[in-house]
Amino acid sequence: MNVKLLRAFDTKKLEEYLAPYKAECMFICSNLKAVGIEYRGEDFQGEYFGYLNPTSNNLYGVIVHYWNGNIMMHAINYQVLEHLVIELKNNIKRPVAGILGPNKQAEEVINHLGLFNANYNLNVKESLYKINLETLTESIIPNNFAVVKAQDISRELLINWMKSYDIEALGASNNDELEKEVEAHWNTRLKTNDNWVLLYDGIPVSLCAFNARIEEMVQVGPVWTPPEHRNKGFARLILTQMLVQEKAKGTKKAILFTDNPAAIKVYKNIGFNKIGEYRLALLEKPIKIKEIKI
Template identity: 35%
Template sequence: MPILRTLQPGDEVSLEAFLLQHTDTSMFLRSNWRAAGLLDQGARFQGTYVAAYIDESIVAVAAHFWNGMIVVQAPVYLQEVVQAVVAQSGRAISGISGPAAQVEATKSILGLSNRTTQLDEFEILFSLILRDLQIPQALASAKVECRLPHPEELELLTEWRVAYSMETLGQRDTPSLKPVCRLAIEAYQTTAMHWVLVAGDTPVSYSAFNASLPDIVQIGGVWTPPALRGKGYAKSVVAGSLLDARSQGVKRAILFTGHNNQAAQAVYRGIGFLPTGEKYGLVLFEETQA
């Protein structure tokens, strides 16, 4: 049987060595510990991490983050690390993400299989080596510009984030949604991890990195207002963000999107992304459960 251990500062090397074996489905885990460390004081990106060890090597990990999300990377001993991390964190559970089969099993382990969800999908993982990025003509010819948003644009982007959350993540338009979206946009602005596409002086599309490492980034939050779709703007904003990342030495990008989201898949394939063959699980529950 494994030894279960709550990770602490000093365990980073062991954790990273394990997660590197599962790079494409470990982006949130890798990015969050690098951003916020392994102490859990409830701040943004912080979480409680429980790992299973065999012979001093980590073989499974589950984390319960500040926002209530449980993120798993546990090809073995999934039940043990999931139950331990929930008991240790004492947090409510807002959702689960990780390799698709593990996410489905985690719902069962925690007795949440029948709980109402706002989103419950097995998503397709896509990958792109950035030297193979196909740059849309509109971006290459400077008909549109991709850049860091200006401060006066953040209110508009907050509204877009609300719309994205409702359309893509199934969230309801509750009084708390806009403040949460504003905090997310402000955090992206502080870390320079989001981009707006402008045609002339008009913002027309948006993209962000929801996880970022020196060698690889994960795209999330891509949004074009419905009236502006079908013009190639999403391709240009994602490509523009990746040109920035490539200029800073990033080698690869990944993302996940729903099986039924044919429009998004066409956008990503259009700039060079290809499916990896892996499936990513994402569950967001309708209301937080203690």
């Protein structure tokens, strides 16, 4: 078999493989850029397994098991993907929490791992959208609005918003464990400057963030407006402002994935176009793959 655990000296090879597929693999590209290819148990790190062509020694695919239990993948065909999953199953040491990636490939991984009958908080096919930021025009924010960093609003409010987001958008259960998970997640997220809140007359009304970033592209998520502030254009206003800001920095593109009809309408009005399909499969509880009986 031509699959191996990738090391630091394989980084350039992996970057070259991922280059044509960045929009489908933004989490992988962003994590690789931020923390490197080797796993030492830290946030955003993962174990990267790559399939190398025996003749050219070029990469033909990659599958990653990340620090948080999520598995992500990309391969040039299903035969390569099958080899990658076999190697992952033989070497996996930590539980699996979710499977994310291009829809068909993620479905294949779910099936090969024996997770098709598992219990999920969320297991959906979402549409993948992209916008060329050069198409955006300057947007003037009205005087009674302001955009601030998420760090500058009430921590209690932010955590409550993100708990509600996880329940509504990700199928999470409303319990004490969720509070701990959201706290831990946003402790990490707030170390970056990619999270903003829209204020209307000084009152927080909507949140927008980027959850992955490389030099020329950002990935949008989450975008959240609490129910009492919806249908007033707040999400569109803050997202447009942040994309215009990214354009000014030289960022060329933005992507996102969603299955929410109301959100899709907003994103299309901004200028996003559908480019593919993405699967988001989040298990109710992490599962040890080697204990699954297929």
